[in-house]
Amino acid sequence: MRMLYNLTAGEPNKLLKPALYAALVNVVNLLPFALAMEAARIIVVYFTEPGALLDTGRLWLVSGVLLLTMPLMFAAEVLAYRAAYRGAYLVSAAGRIRLAEHLRRIPLGVLTSRNAGELGNTLMGDFSLVEHSLAHLLPQLAGALVTPLLAFGVLLFWDWRMAAAMFAALPVAALLALASGRLQAKLGGAHMQAKLEAINRLQEYLTGIRTIKSCNLTGGRFCRLERSLHRLMMAGIQFEGLLVPVVMAAIACLRAGLPLMIFTGVHLLAGGELTILAFASFLLIGTRIFDPLTTALINYAELTYNEQAGRRIVGLYRQPAMPGNSAPPDRHDIVLDQVTFHYGGSAVLTDVSLQIPEGALTALVGASGSGKSTIFRLLARFYDPQQGRVLFGGQDIKSIAPEMLLQKISMVFQDVYLFQGTIADNIRMGRQGATQPEVEQAARGACCHDFIIRLPQGYDTVVGEGGCTLSGGEKQRISIARALLKNAPVVLLDEVTAALDPENEREIQQAVNVLVQDRTVIVIAHRLKTVRFADQIVVLGGGSIVEQGRHDELLARQGLYAHLWELQQTMQGWKLENREAARRS
Ligand SMILES: Nc1ncnc2c1ncn2[C@@H]1O[C@H](COP(=O)(O)OP(=O)(O)OP(=O)(O)O)[C@@H](O)[C@H]1O
Known part of the structure; x- marks a missing residue:
């Protein structure tokens, strides 16, 4: 059964x-x-x-x-x-x-x-x-x-x-058939596993082909794929080779x-x-x-x-869906209440409590791996914490339907994924059913209208897989346009200006300024100068909050933030000095 x-x-x-x-x-x-x-x-x-x-x-x-x-x-x-x-x-x-x-x-x-x-x-x-x-x-x-x-x-x-x-x-044939079923389940499992591994290796090879070429890894990486394809072939041969005699014996018995x-x-x-x-x-x-x-x-x-x-x-x-089916409240302040979270190993966040006021700009800073993105994932309810609560407008987000919660949140990440389709469709992902003038208005706000209309088919230009390729900065502005169109009261922003040229950075900064107006904004800041004027800066380290306050307060405290700030200032100077030295030599 x-x-x-x-x-x-x-x-x-x-x-x-x-x-x-x-x-x-x-x-x-x-x-x-x-x-x-x-x-x-x-x-x-x-x-x-x-x-x-x-x-x-x-x-x-x-x-x-x-x-x-x-x-x-x-x-x-x-x-x-x-x-x-x-x-x-x-x-x-x-x-x-x-x-x-x-x-x-x-x-x-x-x-x-x-x-x-x-x-x-x-x-x-x-x-x-x-x-x-x-x-x-x-x-x-x-x-x-x-x-x-x-x-x-x-x-x-x-x-x-x-x-x-x-x-x-017939009974002997039936017994052999049952045995063949067991064998099929065992060998079939191994064959399927080999098939999945080959699919994964193939996907890895195709997705990483640019890196593979740039690092000249073609030989080594191809070996990985080749080995998995060879294993698949062997699993197939073993599967058929052992199974066929049993099935044939059952048929012979029957006859x-x-x-x-x-x-x-x-x-x-x-x-x-x-x-x-x-x-x-x-x-x-x-x-x-x-x-x-x-x-x-x-x-x-x-x-x-x-x-x-x-x-x-x-x-x-059978994987249980995330619980919660009520609508989110109209308040948009967020609280992390003694939150402990791990991905399966040791805790990434331990007993973290944080108040994010409505309408304020909160910046999360800290060393790489300190848990900044993890806090984002908890706020958007990609995961639920193992201990503690996340309150959205005073309500435990575990009771809120995930898709309704996400209607309240816009997210702008560094890695922007463009779906196969036109630029207009990609912006419209922010709000399905938005009219063309609304799409264009969002694009203007995100400083991308000008470059879009210069494209051969304008807003109808196909992007994504197999379509026209956009630069990193252009993609980021498209994702800001999406967020503007969505018009959600809470914005999660992973510092999008990192690693961009000054022209792109200026345009994106302008777009971000439009996006964050009158909203509750939480931003992950990699470069501290971008969040000097935040309402509060939260410094993470070792899975908990190390310091919290405004820029000047934190500098005066002479703690981790002041140290990081000092480090970033020195880094800039160091780069300039070395370029100067390179030019002189
Ligand atoms: N899906 C995951 N599964 C297991 N561990 C993870 C996962 N995502 C993140 N981690 C681990 O959790 C820790 C915190 O990661 P997180 O991405 O939140 O850090 P971060 O402060 O945002 O880092 P960065 O500034 O480099 O983006 C890291 O040690 C990371 O390796």
Whole structure:
């Protein structure tokens, strides 16, 4: 039952209709066979019973009915085909959307613990295997079992000795099939693992191709990919090589029923315990009955492999979504109340308490790895803290629906991802349904209108994968335009001007100034001079808040902030001196 549940990606009820139709097809397909048997009986009677006449009237009737069964078989096949395909495509299409939706609602940590290639494979590859099982394998299996079961019932009634001989080897074949299922699960798991690793290596190779080329790593990196592809090949060979003999042995066992039945038939015939007609009928049935059973055996082996794909899908469905379904309040102050958080290892934040007033600019500073981005992730509820609370407008954010919370927050990161589509579409991601003038107004505010209209297709220029490439500064301004269009009351800003040329920096600073007006702003500052005028500066270190206050207060305290400030001032001087020295030499 669990296998069926997994194979249908948690929707076994969707299998009912296709399986019923498949069984119907198999029953209808028995009709010509039964009619042929009746024709054979009429002819045998004519030849074996002295003085018997050839019943041509009945033979005509049998032929007529046989003709009529053809459209019936056709109709049954079409119905079964449609039921199977529709059911399968509906399950996979709706399932993919449902899973993608669900992924949005589960903690980011669950997703980042898996590779993007692995998730992509589940959404596409695993659903394809489920689709194939639903459209072909399961209906075929259901149908393939109906015919022999029916036949066994009829034959048992007719002559139990012949029926028993015909199916004598079935239990051994069934045991071998179960063993092949186990083997399939084990080897199939290893094969799937090798496949996922190859997908991940391929993705790594393609994503990092620029770095690989620039570092001249082509040889080394290609080896990694080549090794994983080789492992995949070996896993495939092992999988097929070990499994095929077991499946073939099960099929051979099954087919051994035919000679067994013939021996029994000859023995009974010689003893006068079986008529020629019965023997001929058993022979006829015997040559046909093992084909569906062979199909069932092969399908079972394949289904065991596909079940793992279904199990991965069901496993993701079962990941609990983040709790909370109430709307966020209208207040926009934020509080971290004794927050402790870790990603699975040691704590990144320990007992951190922080008040972020509404409408104020709060800057987070500290050494690399001190937990600045982690605080962002907690505020946006990508993760929930293990201890303590994050309060948004006085309300615990665990009770707020994640997507409703995100409506209140705009985020601008250093790494901007542009989706495949036009520039207008990319800005409109801030607010779906925004009009073209609204998009342009946001672009003007973010100082990107001028460069956009200089592009060949203006706002309709395609960017992202395969599209036009924008510079880092241009991408950042697009992401600020998105945030402006979203018009959220809280802005999380990862210092976006780092590593930009002065012209870009000036434009972005201008755009940021528009974005942060009258909003609650939390900014991660890498260069302290950019947040000199913040309402409060929070200095992080060793997983907790080391200092907190305004720029001047912190400088006067002569603590970590003053030290960092001093360091950054010296760094600038050092660079200039060295350039000067380089010029002189
Ligand atoms: N997804 C993750 N899984 C495990 N550990 C993580 C994860 N993200 C961050 N960390 C670890 O948590 C610590 C804090 O990381 P975080 O990104 O919050 O620091 P940061 O102050 O923003 O650093 P930077 O200034 O370099 O961006 C680091 O030691 C980092 O290695």
